[in-house]
Structures are given as structure tokens and as C-alpha cells.
Amino acid sequence: MDRPKRLKNRRDFLKDLTMISATLSAPTFLVRSLQGAGVSEAGRILVVLELAGGCDGLNTMVPYTNDFYYQERPSLAIDPQSVLPLDDQLGFHPSLTGFKELYDSGNMAIIQGVGYPNPNRSHFRSRDIWHTAEAEEIGTNGWLAKYFDSLQSSGSLQGINIGGRVPKAMISESGSSPSISSIDTYRLQTDRRYPEDAANKNAAFQSILSEPPTLFPPFQEYVTKTVLDATFSSAEILEGQENYHSTIEYPDTAFAGNLKTIAQIIAADIGATVFYATISGFDTHAGQVDPTNPGVGTHSDLLETLSLAVKAFWDDMREMGMENDVLIMSFSEFGRRVSQNASDGTDHGTANQMFLFGANINPGLYGEQPSLDPQDLDPIGDLLHNVDFRSVYSTVLGNWLEVDPVPLIGEPWPLLPIL
Amino acid sequence: MAAHLMRRAGFSASPQELDRLVEIGFEATLDELLNYEEVDDGEMEEALAEENYPLTRVNKQGQLRPNTLGMQRWWLYRMVNSERQLLEKMTYFWHDHFATSVTTVRQVGVDERPYVMVQNELMREHALGNLKDMVEAMAKDPAMLVWLDNRSNVKEHPNENWGRELLELFTMGVGNYTDQDVVAAARAFTGWGLNQRTGEYTFYPNRHDYGFKNFLGEVSVWDGNDVIDIIFEQDVTAEFIARKLFKFFVYTDPSQQTILELAEIFRENDYEIRPLMRAILEHPEFYSESAYRALIKSPVELLVGIVRELGIIDPEFLPRLMTGMGQELFAPPDVSGWTSGVGWINTTTLLTRYNFFNLLASSRRDGSLDFVEWVQAHQLSSFDVVGLFLDAIVKNDVSVDTRYALEQYMVTDDSGEIVEWNINDPQMIDKKVRGVLYLILVLPTYELN
Numbered sequence: 001m002d003r004p005k006r007l008k009n010r011r012d013f014l015k016d017l018t019m020i021s022a023t024l025s026a027p028t029f030l031v032r033s034l035q036g037a038g039v040s041e042a043g044r045i046l047v048v049l050e051l052a053g054g055c056d057g058l059n060t061m062v063p064y065t066n067d068f069y070y071q072e073r074p075s076l077a078i079d080p081q082s083v084l085p086l087d088d089q090l091g092f093h094p095s096l097t098g099f100k101e102l103y104d105s106g107n108m109a110i111i112q113g114v115g116y117p118n119p120n121r122s123h124f125r126s127r128d129i130w131h132t133a134e135a136e137e138i139g140t141n142g143w144l145a146k147y148f149d150s151l152q153s154s155g156s157l158q159g160i161n162i163g164g165r166v167p168k169a170m171i172s173e174s175g176s177s178p179s180i181s182s183i184d185t186y187r188l189q190t191d192r193r194y195p196e197d198a199a200n201k202n203a204a205f206q207s208i209l210s211e212p213p214t215l216f217p218p219f220q221e222y223v224t225k226t227v228l229d230a231t232f233s234s235a236e237i238l239e240g241q242e243n244y245h246s247t248i249e250y251p252d253t254a255f256a257g258n259l260k261t262i263a264q265i266i267a268a269d270i271g272a273t274v275f276y277a278t279i280s281g282f283d284t285h286a287g288q289v290d291p292t293n294p295g296v297g298t299h300s301d302l303l304e305t306l307s308l309a310v311k312a313f314w315d316d317m318r319e320m321g322m323e324n325d326v327l328i329m330s331f332s333e334f335g336r337r338v339s340q341n342a343s344d345g346t347d348h349g350t351a352n353q354m355f356l357f358g359a360n361i362n363p364g365l366y367g368e369q370p371s372l373d374p375q376d377l378d379p380i381g382d383l384l385h386n387v388d389f390r391s392v393y394s395t396v397l398g399n400w401l402e403v404d405p406v407p408l409i410g411e412p413w414p415l416l417p418i419l
Numbered sequence: 420m421a422a423h424l425m426r427r428a429g430f431s432a433s434p435q436e437l438d439r440l441v442e443i444g445f446e447a448t449l450d451e452l453l454n455y456e457e458v459d460d461g462e463m464e465e466a467l468a469e470e471n472y473p474l475t476r477v478n479k480q481g482q483l484r485p486n487t488l489g490m491q492r493w494w495l496y497r498m499v500n501s502e503r504q505l506l507e508k509m510t511y512f513w514h515d516h517f518a519t520s521v522t523t524v525r526q527v528g529v530d531e532r533p534y535v536m537v538q539n540e541l542m543r544e545h546a547l548g549n550l551k552d553m554v555e556a557m558a559k560d561p562a563m564l565v566w567l568d569n570r571s572n573v574k575e576h577p578n579e580n581w582g583r584e585l586l587e588l589f590t591m592g593v594g595n596y597t598d599q600d601v602v603a604a605a606r607a608f609t610g611w612g613l614n615q616r617t618g619e620y621t622f623y624p625n626r627h628d629y630g631f632k633n634f635l636g637e638v639s640v641w642d643g644n645d646v647i648d649i650i651f652e653q654d655v656t657a658e659f660i661a662r663k664l665f666k667f668f669v670y671t672d673p674s675q676q677t678i679l680e681l682a683e684i685f686r687e688n689d690y691e692i693r694p695l696m697r698a699i700l701e702h703p704e705f706y707s708e709s710a711y712r713a714l715i716k717s718p719v720e721l722l723v724g725i726v727r728e729l730g731i732i733d734p735e736f737l738p739r740l741m742t743g744m745g746q747e748l749f750a751p752p753d754v755s756g757w758t759s760g761v762g763w764i765n766t767t768t769l770l771t772r773y774n775f776f777n778l779l780a781s782s783r784r785d786g787s788l789d790f791v792e793w794v795q796a797h798q799l800s801s802f803d804v805v806g807l808f809l810d811a812i813v814k815n816d817v818s819v820d821t822r823y824a825l826e827q828y829m830v831t832d833d834s835g836e837i838v839e840w841n842i843n844d845p846q847m848i849d850k851k852v853r854g855v856l857y858l859i860l861v862l863p864t865y866e867l868n
Contacts, residue, residue, distance in 0.1 A: 121601070124588075193850075197851075204827070204828040220863055230767075342575055345578065
């Protein structure tokens with residue numbers, strides 16, 4: 001897909017929206033919603049991947065020459081012969097063949113030892129911390145939503161969640177981002193027997209929705225705004241879905257399907273610049289590995305799903321000629337305990353890796369692998385972080401989306417030389 | 420007020436049922452809801468038994484597994500038909516609170532009941548009973564022992580999953596204990612296991628850690644029962660549960676004062692849930708403007724509500740519809756339950772809700788209402804139709820402008836001209852009555868509970 005066409009669509013779209021909002025004499029919240037669509041100031045796309053449940057970083061990027069690792073994980077440690085080595089200390093889990101390819105082709109950066117002070121081992125609290133980028137108190141606005149709200153043409157169509165629940169990262173007091181599961185079903189149906197009446201219904205609908213939704217606080221406005229987002233975004237996707245012509249075969253997993261949906265929406269060019277997808281199941285307290293072979297099992301399957309899906313998506317972006325415009329970032333709410341438990345699993349931990357994928361990154365390893373020496377662990381037996389995740393967010397906001405990260409993330413966090 | 424009460428303390432009610440409740444009065448209605456033992460539900464139980472929903476199925480490997488669809492239909496049948504509405508609503512609340520998913524807990528007991536069904540019955544048994552009893556029962560519940568891994572919690576390497584969620588999600592709330600307390604709780608519950616053969620809770624002394632543990636500042640050789648005792652000595656426990664109930668039944672931002680008062684009542688009654696629920700349902704805030712239409716309907720509330728209000732869809736379809744709207748009974752997304760409130764409404768789930776309304780309004784299945792016959796039999800004007808639907812569906816909770824827009828729609832023809840309502844024009848009636856039914860169902864107000 002060529003760039004000029006993309007920009008032309010954008011202008012047409014904005015023009016149409018302006019016309020619609022003018023004819024509706026819409027209240028301010030409606031206009032805000034309609035004007036939401038707009039390319040990021042930098043014209044770049046960010047894809048955020050959440051590894052929900054707390055991915056076991058030590059069995060993802062394996063410290064395969066570290067004695068402490070093998071001592072603390074008698075039935076869980078990955079056989080050093082089977083890892084996909086990066087250097088003489090660290091190797092990918094054997095399932096991460098897709099990641100290894102991306103790393104070898106210079107399209108992947110790995111940030112080690114990422115975390116935040118006073119780590120919280122509650123899934124839900126730690127997830128909130130990552131989603132709001134506020135580690136000290138309970139924040140209400142998601143960090144991506146804050147980014148959308150800060151843009152000139154702010155609004156909810158900037159970001160799109162794929163799959164189910166909209167993550168807190170994309171929710172702020174001014175609303176939440178649309179969520180799309182499959183573009184084929186993402187449309188409003190009307191009574192097929194009376195197509196000639198559709199315009200009347202639509203007129204009544206629009207007239208009702210343009211009333212100030214103030215009768216029943218606090219949620220009537222939220223619902224009304226979501227109705228408007230749903231009708232406009234579904235109409236846009238319906239119009240743009242023919243643009244997607246891919247020869248890439250995605251793996252037959254729900255997560256790969258979600259990444260394909262992102263590719264389809266990017267091709268449909270509805271103006272969204274941030275996409276979010278979640279892969280769940282990393283909370284491996286028990287049965288993390290097969291008891292007879294720590295190289296296979298639940299965690300291994302998840303890593304394979306993740307890595308093959310990202311690889312397929314990356315190949316798709318290249319085929320679309322978009323690889324210079326897309327950055328992928330992954331995170332998990334925490335890593336897991338160094339020492340395994342008796343259930344062939346691991347309990348909630350702390351510091352972990354983040355991954356970045358892109359054509360314009362400085363590939364390689366960043367941060368330091370935290371020491372596994374029991375003397376260097378915290379009182380619970382967990383790793384100490386050496387990179388704050390807000391440094392990574394600030395780097396992405398500052399050097400990829402090209403906005404000032406300080407108003408969004410807070411005090412100038414040191415940027416990493418990745419982008 | 421009766422409609423508001425029944426949307427919250429039950430799964431809504433038909434106009435006839437609301438008339439009956441208004442007739443017997445507020446006090447008697449509350450008594451019916453709370454003292455459910457005195458309400459005869461035998462007819463529903465018999466009819467449900469006759470439905471004979473399959474709760475298990477045999478998989479390809481020949482193993483007996485839960486039949487999730489059958490279990491969902493079984494429970495939805497109760498929600499739709501039970502005369503004990505608050506009991507089913509509370510069971511749903513606890514299902515969301517002690518959220519356990521059949522996607523992980525696949526076991527079926529020797530009595531051929533899925534573990535998660537046993538848990539569901541356990542929740543119904545304790546739903547308006549004593550919270551401490553319920554927590555003790557949950558600690559030994561086979562589904563929970565599998566779900567949060569306590570069956571493999573042993574002294575050498577404790578598994579913290581149950582200990583952590585017991586404190587964080589089930590009783591005290593995050594921030595009221597330390598990670599050291601989680602470790603201590605996990606150690607106290609070591610050896611609380613599951614007998615693989617009988618599928619029953621069993622204590623395994625050789626797996627239990629008999630050492631000293633510092634739990635919430637108290638040091639002794641605590642076991643699981645002691646940990647639960649200590650949890651229920653904490654003031655925050657009553658506050659945490661009272662707040663969660665208030666947010667589920669009333670509105671989402673209660674004052675600290677309100678919660679402290681309710682927590683006090685809860686403690687004074689030794690964690691009996693029924694007096695706390697009476698206090699919530701009698702609370703002035705429950706009937707205040709701040710509470711009215713101030714919650715978002717979950718899929719189960721929306722769909723069971725439609726069936727109970729209008730009786731126009733076959734409950735058999737409910738599980739599939741709910742899945743599209745993001746909720747599967749017996750399969751909450753994780754141990755924290757469903758993200759309720761605004762979490763129910765995103766653009767995809769909203770389109771699914773609206774497309775279901777379209778299906779409902781345009782359905783011509785056998786047995787669906789013949790609108791032409793209905794309008795002609797009662798000689799209804801276009802105003803009558805709008806009025807009847809607004810009353811039945813959104814209890815007239817609409818602005819004058821909305822009502823006017825709907826009335827205009829009824830008499831706007833295909834070319835956009837205003838015409839006369841013609842009761843002898845079957846096509847006009849069918850088109851416009853179905854159209855206005857759809858337009859009323861898609862009012863944002865209808866998403867609010």
C-alpha cells in the first residue's frame with residue numbers, strides 16, 4: 001500500500017466527519033468523538049502486546065550458563081543444549097524461533113531487568129501500575145489514553161484494542177478506545193425486510209443520540225459515546241476492508257488472528273495509530289512445564305504462539321511496505337519467582353524483560369540481567385530491577401510517537417538509545 | 420421503585436409481577452427477597468428437573484467432562500424462572516467474587532457432578548448465609564483447590580496462589596497486607612489438598628508446614644483455619660465486602676462513611692450476609708437519584724432481564740448471545756471476575772447488543788408476536804405503540820425530545836414525508852412497530868440498570 005493513498009483517505013475521512021458533525025449540530029462530546037481520527041503527529045503506528053498473567057522471564061530469556069538458575073529450578077530449568085543462544089549467557093527459550101529470526105535480522109531489542117520500585121505482586125494492582133504508568137498511587141487514566149487526550153486531534157479512534165475488554169491503558173475520564181474482535185462482524189445490522197426505512201430509523205437514532213446524555217449520570221454519556229464510536233468506526237472499517245490483500249499465512253491461534261485483525265485495520269486506514277492486543281495464560285503457578293521435559297508445556301506453548309504470531313505480523317507489515325512505520329512493544333505485569341514451587345510452577349515475581357520490534361530500532365540487549373545470586377534478591381526472593389518501565393514508555397513516546405513524554409509519564413525518565 | 424428494586428435485587432420483572440409487588444408493598448417485597456426460604460420455588464425446581472439439561476459430556480478420549488452449555492442453560496433457567504430472585508442474584512455475585520473457571524477446572528466428581536457445579540450449589544447455599552462459613556467452605560471446595568492450586572501447596576515449596584487471592588480478592592483487598600503475609604498464609608494452607616480418588620478435600624499432615632508463621636503481626640504455628648480467623652478479626656474485611664456489595668447493588672462511588680456504617684452492621688451480625696443485604700436494600704442511597712440507572716447492565720442482566728420483562732425470546736439462545744457480549748457463566752476471565760461497569764461496554768460488545776436487538780425486533784420466527792394483529796385488535800394509535808413500548812422497556816426513562824423523535828418516526832414514510840398512521844395498512848404497521856421497538860431497545864438508557 002502506498003503512502004500518498006493513505007494520506008488522501010485521511011483527508012477525505014476528516015472532511016466527511018466534519019460534514020456529518022455539522023449537519024447534526026452535535027454537542028461538544030460528539031464533535032470530540034468524531035474528530036478523533038487523525039494520524040499521529042509522526043505518522044507512525046505503535047502495537048502494544050500484553051503478556052497477561054506474569055510471564056516467567058527467566059524461562060523466556062534463559063540464563064543458560066547461570067548455576068543459580070539451575071539450582072533454584074530443578075524441574076523447570078531449560079536444558080542449556082536446547083536454548084537458542086544470543087551470547088554466552090543468554091538464550092531464547094527453544095519455542096521462540098520467530099523471535100530468534102527477528103533478533104538475527106536486527107529487528108528486535110530486548111530490555112532486561114525492567115520493573116519499578118516497591119514491586120507489587122498482585123496481578124491487578126501491578127497491571128494498573130503498568131497501564132497508568134503511576135507506581136506510587138492508584139491512577140485513573142491509562143498512559144495511552146493520556147497520549148490520545150494530549151493530541152491536537154484527540155479522541156477515541158486514535159487507539160484500538162483487539163479482542164475483548166479494553167485495557168485500562170486505553171481508558172481515561174474522557175472515554176475508552178474502541179475494541180474490535182473481528183472486522184467481518186464489526187458492523188451494525190438493520191432490518192433486511194425494510195431497507196427503505198433505514199434512513200428514517202437512522203435519522204431518529206441520530207436525533208436521539210444528539211441530545212445531551214445527562215439524564216442518568218455517571219454512565220449514560222459513556223454509553224452514548226461508545227454508540228457513536230461504534231457506528232462510525234464500523235462504517236469506516238466496512239468501507240476500508242477491501243484494502244487488505246495479504247499473502248501471509250498467520251498461525252491458527254486466536255492471538256495470531258488478533259494480530260491479523262490489526263494488519264487489516266491498518267490497511268483499512270481508519271486513522272488509528274495505536275493498537276493493543278493481549279495474550280493471556282502466563283500465570284503459571286502450577287504445571288508451567290511438562291514434568292518429564294521442561295522444554296515443553298504450558299509456558300512453552302504460549303511463547304510459541306506469541307513468537308510465531310509476531311513473526312507473521314512482521315512479515316505482513318513488510319509485505320504491506322509498512323515495516324518502517326510500525327513499532328511493536330511487549331510487556332508483562334511482572335516476572336516470576338527465581339525459585340520454583342513444588343507444583344512445577346512459579347509464583348509472582350518482579351523484574352522482567354520488555355521486547356521491542358521494528359525496522360528503525362537499534363537492535364540488541366539493553367539493561368542488565370539482574371543477578372540470580374540469592375544474596376542479591378529481595379527479601380521475598382525476587383529479582384531487582386535496573387530499568388524503570390517508564391523509561392521505556394518515555395523512549396517510545398519521545399522517540400517514536402515524537403511527543404514530550406514528561407507531561408504523560410512524569411519526571412524526565414532517562415531515555416534508552418533504542419530509537 | 421419496584422422496577423428499580425427488581426433490576427438490582429433480581430433479574431428484573433414482568434409488568435404483572437411488578438403490579439403484584441406494588442400491591443403487597445415494600446416491606447413484604449423485601450421479606451420475599453431476603454427470606455427466600457419462605458418462598459416456594461418447588462414449581463421451578465420441578466420444571467427445571469424436567470428440562471434435564473446435561474451437565475456433563477464424554478469427550479473424545481472417553482472422559483467425563485463438564486458440559487458448559489448445559490450448565491449455563493441450567494443456571495439461566497433458574498435466573499429466569501426462580502421466585503427466589505435475590506438468591507440467584509447473590510449467587511451470581513459470589514460467582515463473580517470467588518471467580519472460578521470451567522476452562523481450567525475440568526474435573527467431574529465421583530457423583531458425576533462437575534466440580535464447578537458443586538461450587539455453584541455451595542455458593543447458593545451460603546449466598547445469604549455467613550461469609551466466614553462461605554470462605555471456610557471455599558478453602559476446601561474441590562473446584563477452588565484445583566483453580567488456585569492449593570492441592571499442590573506443600574511445605575517444601577509453598578504455592579502462593581490461593582493464599583494471595585484469599586487476601587487480595589476474597590476478603591481484605593490489596594494494600595491491607597504485605598507479601599510476607601501472603602507467604603505466611605500460603606504456608607498455613609500447606610497440606611490442604613484434594614484426594615484424587617474421592618475428589619474430596621483432604622488434609623495431608625506430612626505436607627503441612629507446622630512451623631511458626633507471622634501472619635498480620637501475630638506469630639504462632641498457624642494453620643489455614645487460624646488464618647481465616649485472623650482475617651475475620653480485621654476491620655478491613657467487613658469494609659471490603661460491604662463496599663463490593665454496595666458497588667454491585669447501588670452505585671459505584673459510595674462515601675467512606677456509608678461503607679463504614681454498613682461494615683459495622685456486618686460485624687455486629689457476625690458476618691451474616693442477610694442483615695447486611697437488608698441494610699443495603701433499605702438504605703436511603705439505594706432509592707436516591709445517585710443510584711437510579713447508575714449501573715451498566717452485564718450481559719446476563721440485560722438478557723435475563725429482557726426475557727423476564729417481555730418474555731419474547733427463548734432462553735435456550737441466551738448462552739450463545741452472552742458469549743458474543745463478553746460473558747460466559749462458569750467461565751469468568753480470571754480470578755478477579757468480570758470487569759463490570761464500563762468494562763461491559765466497548766464498541767464490539769455494544770454492536771453485538773444492538774445487532775441482537777435488531778434480530779429481536781425483526782424476528783419472524785414461529786411464535787413471535789404478530790404486531791399487525793396486536794395493533795389492530797387493540798386499535799392502537801402510533802402514540803399508543805410508542806407509549807406502551809417506552810413503558811414496558813425503559814419505564815419511561817426518556818426525555819420529551821426522545822419521545823417526540825420516536826413518535827415522528829412512526830409517521831414518516833419512505834420518502835421522508837409525514838403521513839397519517841393507518842391501522843389498515845399492515846405493511847406500515849409491521850415496518851414501523853418493529854422499527855420503533857428497535858429504536859427503543861437501542862436507547863442508551865436501556866443499557867443502564
